[in-house]
Amino acid sequence: MASLIDVVFLLIIFFMTVSHINATEDRPLELPRAQSSDNPAEQDSSAITVNIEDDGDVYIAGQILNDDELAAKIKEIGSLRNVIGQPLILRVSRETPWQKVRPVMEICKDAGLCDVKVRVVKKSD
Amino acid sequence: MKLTKRKTKLNQTELNLPAMVDVILLLLIFFMCTHSFNQPENTLESKTVKQGKNLQEQTKLYEPILISISGNSKGISIRCDGNVCENFNSLEKLLSKYRQFGEIEIIIKSSKDVPFEYLVEAIDRCKLIGFDDVGFSTSDWSG
Numbered sequence: 407m408a409s410l411i412d413v414v415f416l417l418i419i420f421f422m423t424v425s426h427i428n429a430t431e432d433r434p435l436e437l438p439r440a441q442s443s444d445n446p447a448e449q450d451s452s453a454i455t456v457n458i459e460d461d462g463d464v465y466i467a468g469q470i471l472n473d474d475e476l477a478a479k480i481k482e483i484g485s486l487r488n489v490i491g492q493p494l495i496l497r498v499s500r501e502t503p504w505q506k507v508r509p510v511m512e513i514c515k516d517a518g519l520c521d522v523k524v525r526v527v528k529k530s531d
Numbered sequence: 532m533k534l535t536k537r538k539t540k541l542n543q544t545e546l547n548l549p550a551m552v553d554v555i556l557l558l559l560i561f562f563m564c565t566h567s568f569n570q571p572e573n574t575l576e577s578k579t580v581k582q583g584k585n586l587q588e589q590t591k592l593y594e595p596i597l598i599s600i601s602g603n604s605k606g607i608s609i610r611c612d613g614n615v616c617e618n619f620n621s622l623e624k625l626l627s628k629y630r631q632f633g634e635i636e637i638i639i640k641s642s643k644d645v646p647f648e649y650l651v652e653a654i655d656r657c658k659l660i661g662f663d664d665v666g667f668s669t670s671d672w673s674g
Contacts, residue, residue: 411552414555415555418562438652440575442658503644503646504644512669514579520579521576521578522579523575524651526574526651527571527572529655
């Protein structure tokens with residue numbers, strides 16, 4: 407009985423901590439599908455992750471930003487650490503029109519983030 | 532009057548184990564049901580290019596291949612270096628012909644209403660053929 411309780415407690419603690427981590431992680435988005443991507447997404451703390459939803463809402467670290475705020479935010483991050491040459495991680499919903507993504511890429515490019523890593527999910531054959 | 536000491540029995544608290552196990556199992560079921568596993572994410576590497584500016588900086592042997600996608604969520608049209616492609620399969624066939632010339636830069640530009648998924652599909656097909664130098668053009672294009 408004691409061992410059973412131990413195991414059950416461990417499971418509870420596991421699910422409690424994991425669900426907390428999920429809540430603070432990136433936004434749930436329907437990412438585009440790709441076949442050629444084999445390298446799993448690495449947790450790069452130095453990279454800036456930008457999430458863009460269907461309607462064009464842009465999020466960085468859970469905070470919604472417009473174009474001016476995005477530029478200011480990247481500038482703010484740039485003042486804390488060097489972002490020039492760092493990769494930009496884009497998590498874009500698959501239905502997002504290009505007109506919502508292009509300005510974000512331009513702002514980031516102007517800030518020195520030229521390399522783009524697009525997050526995708528593996529396309530099933 | 533003799534005072535007798537009474538041995539008071541301390542009420543020992545007993546742990547009601549079955550009830551505790553019930554509560555724990557309920558909590559466990561709750562967290563299992565509310566928790567959702569995220570689909571593993573991969574990374575597709577690319578870059579942003581400003582069409583025209585980068586071309587002048589390039590000293591590569593071949594001009595970059597331009598893939599232009601226009602349309603919207605209802606339907607798109609694809610052009611690769613001026614050649615019309617019916618769909619992404621024909622784009623892939625055309626790109627495989629270019630592959631024999633070695634590594635060539637590919638620039639993908641799109642009109643404003645094209646869903647991002649199609650641009651990713653274009654990059655994906657380029658990478659499958661073997662082209663690694665693929666970028667998004669951020670120049671404004673009405674299509």
